[in-house]
Amino acid sequence: MDQNTLKQAAAMAALDYVQQDSIVGVGTGSTVAFFIQGLAPMRNRIRGAVSSSEDSSAKLKAAGIEVFDLNAVNQLDIYVDGADEITSHRHMIKGGGGALTREKIIAAVASKFICIIDETKQVDILGAFPLPVEVIPMARSYVARELVRLGGQPVWREGLVTDNGNLILDVHNLKILNPCELERQINQIAGVVCNGLFAQRGADVVITGTEQGPQISE
Numbered sequence: 056m057d058q059n060t061l062k063q064a065a066a067m068a069a070l071d072y073v074q075q076d077s078i079v080g081v082g083t084g085s086t087v088a089f090f091i092q093g094l095a096p097m098r099n100r101i102r103g104a105v106s107s108s109e110d111s112s113a114k115l116k117a118a119g120i121e122v123f124d125l126n127a128v129n130q131l132d133i134y135v136d137g138a139d140e141i142t143s144h145r146h147m148i149k150g151g152g153g154a155l156t157r158e159k160i161i162a163a164v165a166s167k168f169i170c171i172i173d174e175t176k177q178v179d180i181l182g183a184f185p186l187p188v189e190v191i192p193m194a195r196s197y198v199a200r201e202l203v204r205l206g207g208q209p210v211w212r213e214g215l216v217t218d219n220g221n222l223i224l225d226v227h228n229l230k231i232l233n234p235c236e237l238e239r240q241i242n243q244i245a246g247v248v249c250n251g252l253f254a255q256r257g258a259d260v261v262i263t264g265t266e267q268g269p270q271i272s273e
């Protein structure tokens with residue numbers, strides 16, 4: 056099976072977690088795009104969604120699903136999103152699509168983070184996938200120097216402006232042995248808006264598309 060088939064299988068399995076009359080937290084990326092496709096026929100059974108990117112909002116609206124402002128939502132049962140890497144401890148690297156900040160905000164609000172992945176995303180140690188860091192534009196060079204001090208090789212993702220009007224540095228050559236500590240350290244650099252380590256708040260449920268079918272770990 057190809058990677059997209061595995062992503063789709065994981066996304067379809069996540070539909071079982073969608074409650075009647077609920078607002079669903081929806082992430083960003085190619086795996087989530089399959090989830091939105093699956094959610095479309097359920098549009099009359101849910102109230103709507105909150106979305107982590109302009110891209111996903113457009114897809115949700117095109118599917119006839121109302122998109123709510125997060126500020127209008129007091130409580131969110133589930134947040135469904137993909138990941139670039141995930142460990143057995145459910146720590147993740149996210150932000151390959153540049154949506155990490157809004158993703159982390161919605162993940163913080165949601166009671167349950169449901170991570171949908173294909174099996175290639177599973178790793179023993181995070182860091183082979185470059186770690187995205189969203190920075191305020193005027194702080195780009197300073198933050199890059201600080202990231203070098205932490206042992207990484209930051210590369211500016213030129214041409215990308217995030218939905219929040221900021222820039223992304225992708226940090227290469229990290230072997231992340233303590234994800235919670237590195238997440239905290241990077242957040243302390245002035246000018247950093249958010250980093251793509253989801254360790255302090257990891258996934259609660261992981262649905263993995265495998266050759267043997269979707270595997271659910273709760």
Ligand SMILES: O=C[C@H](O)[C@H](O)[C@H](O)COP(=O)(O)O
Pocket residue numbers: 082083084085086087136137138139148149150151152153154155158
């Ligand atoms: O910013 C993007 C998100 O963190 C995605 O969830 C992540 O990059 C995985 O994307 P995909 O489902 O396309 O592999």
